[in-house]
Amino acid sequence: MSAVIDAQGLGKRxxxxxxxxxxxxxxxxxxxxxxxxxNGAGKSTLLNLAVGLLAPTAGTIExxxxxxxxxxxxLGRVGFVAQDTPTYSGLSVADHLRLGAHxxxxxxxxxxxxxxxxxxxxxxxxxxxxxxGQRAQLALTLAVAKRPELLILDEPVASLDPxxxxxxxxxxxxxxxxxxxSVVLSSHLVADLERVCDYLVVLVASRVQIAGPVDxxxxxxxxxxxxxxDTDALPANQEVIExxxxxxxxxxxxxxxxxxxxxxxxxxEVGLEDLVLGYMGQxxxxxxxxxxxxxxxx
Amino acid sequence: MIEFHLDTRSGVAPYLQIVQQVRRALKLxxxxxxxxxxxxxxxxxxxxxxxxxxxxxxxxLEHDGLVAAxxxxxxxxxxxxxxxxxxxxxxxxxDLGRWLDKARRAGLDDESIEALFRDTFRSxxxxxxx
Numbered sequence: 001m002s003a004v005i006d007a008q009g010l011g012k013r014x015x016x017x018x019x020x021x022x023x024x025x026x027x028x029x030x031x032x033x034x035x036x037x038x039n040g041a042g043k044s045t046l047l048n049l050a051v052g053l054l055a056p057t058a059g060t061i062e063x064x065x066x067x068x069x070x071x072x073x074x075l076g077r078v079g080f081v082a083q084d085t086p087t088y089s090g091l092s093v094a095d096h097l098r099l100g101a102h103x104x105x106x107x108x109x110x111x112x113x114x115x116x117x118x119x120x121x122x123x124x125x126x127x128x129x130x131x132x133g134q135r136a137q138l139a140l141t142l143a144v145a146k147r148p149e150l151l152i153l154d155e156p157v158a159s160l161d162p163x164x165x166x167x168x169x170x171x172x173x174x175x176x177x178x179x180x181x182s183v184v185l186s187s188h189l190v191a192d193l194e195r196v197c198d199y200l201v202v203l204v205a206s207r208v209q210i211a212g213p214v215d216x217x218x219x220x221x222x223x224x225x226x227x228x229x230d231t232d233a234l235p236a237n238q239e240v241i242e243x244x245x246x247x248x249x250x251x252x253x254x255x256x257x258x259x260x261x262x263x264x265x266x267x268x269e270v271g272l273e274d275l276v277l278g279y280m281g282q283x284x285x286x287x288x289x290x291x292x293x294x295x296x297x298x
Numbered sequence: 299m300i301e302f303h304l305d306t307r308s309g310v311a312p313y314l315q316i317v318q319q320v321r322r323a324l325k326l327x328x329x330x331x332x333x334x335x336x337x338x339x340x341x342x343x344x345x346x347x348x349x350x351x352x353x354x355x356x357x358x359l360e361h362d363g364l365v366a367a368x369x370x371x372x373x374x375x376x377x378x379x380x381x382x383x384x385x386x387x388x389x390x391x392x393d394l395g396r397w398l399d400k401a402r403r404a405g406l407d408d409e410s411i412e413a414l415f416r417d418t419f420r421s422x423x424x425x426x427x428x
Contacts, residue, residue, distance in 0.1 A: 032348050166346055173342035177349040191306055195347045215311070271309060 004029045004064055004150045004182045005050050011058035011206075012045050019045040021206045022059070027184060027199075029150075031213075032176060034197035035186040036276050038284075042206045043186040044083060047154045050184075051080045064150055076106050079148035079181075083155045085139035089128025093121050096142060104146040112145035115171070133164025137171060144175050151175075153185045157192060165189075169196050190273040202276055204283035214272065221275050224252045224265040242278040253278040299336055300329055304345050312347055316355035324364065324379035335365060335373040 005027040020042035052069025242253040323329040
């Protein structure tokens with residue numbers, strides 16, 4: 001399957017500070033992809049590079065096989081909802097649709113109007129008077145009505161209350177069911193991602209820690225609990241992602257495709273949240289070690 | 299028509315929860331032959347889950363011969379799972395109730411009862427498999 005986003009050695013620098021360094025990632029089509037990572041991992045930078053709002057300092061990025069926003073046709077194939085779902089506060093809901101119709105050759109006015117109707121939004125209402133949830137829905141409606149092949153959403157639900165969040169995700173999933181659209185969605189709300197995403201990318205400090213179909217990832221990871229044991233004592237086919245020890249007990253998060261026969265372990269399945277946190281923790285401690293090594297050398 | 303719900307804390311994969319809910323409804327007679335399952339769009343519009351999750355669940359049910367997809371129309375129940383053991387449920391429930399009484403009188407709290415049940419259930423099942 002072809003990649004919707006293909007970045008090779010991608011980097012972006014602001015002044016002297018790198019927001020994204022050496023990021024290599026291929027995101028396949030036909031999925032709802034969850035992009036997770038701590039604040040400052042480079043998620044927004046990556047997504048802004050993907051829609052052409054930023055230009056790379058280093059490396060390359062292709063979106064749907066082309067340079068991001070490289071042509072009017074290319075722009076039309078990608079829908080984008082930026083962080084905090086911005087709209088024009090002085091324009092009415094109907095104005096937004098009119099603007100969308102003028103700016104997008106592939107605009108579906110009928111679909112946009114029926115969505116606004118379904119959401120119960122007043123077309124004459126100024127966007128500035130809408131609730132956060134309604135504004136997010138309006139931004140999503142605009143991005144979807146241009147019939148994109150790829151929909152990119154940067155933390156679309158982070159600032160919404162639980163009900164508005166659920167409603168937003170309902171509409172998003174309806175859209176995915178109706179249209180053949182790939183979705184890339186950044187968030188740190190793992191519980192939401194667990195519902196809606198079938199592909200996960202964990203990005204920490206510009207690096208992709210792990211990426212793959214959610215079902216595969218869940219099937220490949222297990223938690224082992226048992227009497228205290230050194231990490232080195234685990235078999236080679238069990239990659240240790242996270243370990244913690246008390247005086248008598250050891251707990252490991254491992255990745256393996258082989259069955260676990262050792263009767264000394266209590267083996268548990270892991271949820272998506274534990275998996276994500278495990279990889280984020282691993283990356284954070286690697287970064288700490290790197291820093292302390294640097295200090296030793298300096 | 300059946301309505302699905304999702305328990306994200308159960309640790310059971312979402313597609314499996316849908317499969318289980320259909321099977322349960324078939325067993326209890328809440329779904330019968332010829333009934334239509336909600337469309338993928340209806341399900342995702344209600345419980346906000348990935349459409350592929352619903353498709354996967356429906357494919358599994360189809361594979362089990364419980365439902366059939368009619369392209370462009372929907373997915374329909376083709377077989378009931380009415381359980382011939384249903385008649386035995388009442389007496390078994392009574393037995394279990396008596397056993398629970400006994401366990402409480404012996405001083406077991408809820409947690410111990412659950413642990414004991416799970417443990418026994420698991421080892422009985424493992425013996426059955428072996």
